[in-house]
Amino acid sequence: NIRELKNVIERSVILSNGDTLTSDVLPYEMQHQTEKNSKSMSAFSMQSIEKLHIQKVLNYTKGNKAETARLLEIGIATLYRKIEEYGIENSKN
Template identity: 60%
Template structure:
């Protein structure tokens, strides 16, 4: 007797239900109030191919719940490979400058736009930060 279950990428319609379940579980586990899931967050989850299936989804959502700070899950809490697969097509075609710029933007977001603090955290000079942002 064998049960055949399609992969998560073949069951995209299940992702919102699974995401809500995992968010509730991990919000409770981390003693956080009910968290809102933004539309952009769900859209990013739906477009990803999920090579790790449900275990990967569960781990990604746990990470997001831990990283969130404003009571809602946004794409800022997702790993780079999930939020940028549509830009690059696949992980092997990443452009180093693109990865670097996205990391700088995440740190800028973390410091609430403070460029001096961002440069300090990235261990680069302020002029280097400005140059990399302009590229």
């Protein structure tokens, strides 16, 4: 609905790093929507928030996964699993 779309756009603008909105600030469900997936999308789902938070911390640490895991207070194996699960791409390895 219109109200939910408005919330998604407002949230995306807040989370964007620049002047252009890109798909990486959209909720997880919007990025990975398939025709089979008909469940409603939530701009504030835990998956969307978690993915964006991990991306922000990875950017902050310039891709240092050990430091990212430490700041997130999770194990490095958990971080790697979440990076794969959410399809997070990072230019730094």
